[in-house]
Amino acid sequence: MKNYIRPALVLTLGIAALVIVYTTIVFGIGKVVPNRGLGDQITINGKRQYANIGQEFKLPQYFHGRPSAVNYNAAGSGASNKGPNNPEYLADVQKRIDTLRTENPAMKNVEIPVDLITASGSGLDPNISVQSAEYQIKRIAKVRNITEGQIQDLIAKNCEEENVIVFAPQKVNVLKLNIALDNLK
Template sequence: MKNHILSAFRLTFAMLVIVGIYLGIVYVGSKILPTHGNAEIINHNGKKFYVNIGQDFKAEKYVHGRPSAVNYNAAGSAGSNKAPSNQEYLQTVQKRIDTLKMKNPEMENAKVPVELVTASGSGLDPDISPEGALYQAKRIAKARNISVEKIENLIENQTEKPLLGLFGPSKVNVLKLNIALGQIK
């Protein structure tokens, strides 16, 4: 009986230590992160936008983000749950590739960035790679009647580099980039 009680106390103590470490990390993160662990919100043209939730942009003059398995509904965050070998999934991706090439005809032979044709696990990913944004630069320049170089420079300026150059890939927030595009004269 003593062994069971001693084991229970050890397990309880170990769990207290683990939970304490977790809470300590959450507390420190909430103090040092730029948004203090909260959502980053942008007020633009009298509307509130959450930067860390993907938005649906369809107009030709905007950068398009990742497809969403939940139609960008933050209340229903989810992926498609279909395997990469699933025939229905493969057909969906092929349709997205065909649509992307049709909307960006000048990029016909260019490699298609994977995030432009596949949904993320949450269906709400707000970021794409710089390559994904650059893939769309010619279409956007044509729709806005400005130079491709201007769009490419803006994409470069909006690219977020990985922390200390080590943690994760470079990325572009689609909402921030589209707001910046709207400010080009």
């Protein structure tokens, strides 16, 4: 028995030390990077918003983001874990399609971008594809009484080019896009 206790204690203490060192290094890096590891914060009317966490926008004058399987609760991100043939999942997707068709009647015969009807893996994706933003232009232009060209320009200005994946689609941050939309004169 003594032959097993010493190696087990050494291994336990070694792993504990490794975890402490790793945690300290990651915490230290978080304190020296831009925003000090606090995320992409934007203050609007004295209220702090996080641009790197998906948020729900329901009003018709705003761009709507991806659906969330966790109701945009950043305390517990996650997906629904329902497969593509699950009846509940298919019902959720159909409900989202019906809602989008109702909210955007001018786009009745246009294919809906997949990221407007499916939640992301984390349920907190702050970005949508450029196609998803363009799908919503007619509704927003009508409600805000501005031209579609103005909104198209706004999307182009807020398009994020930097992708880790070479052939990844361009994306726009929904919160930043909606702030820019509110700042249009």
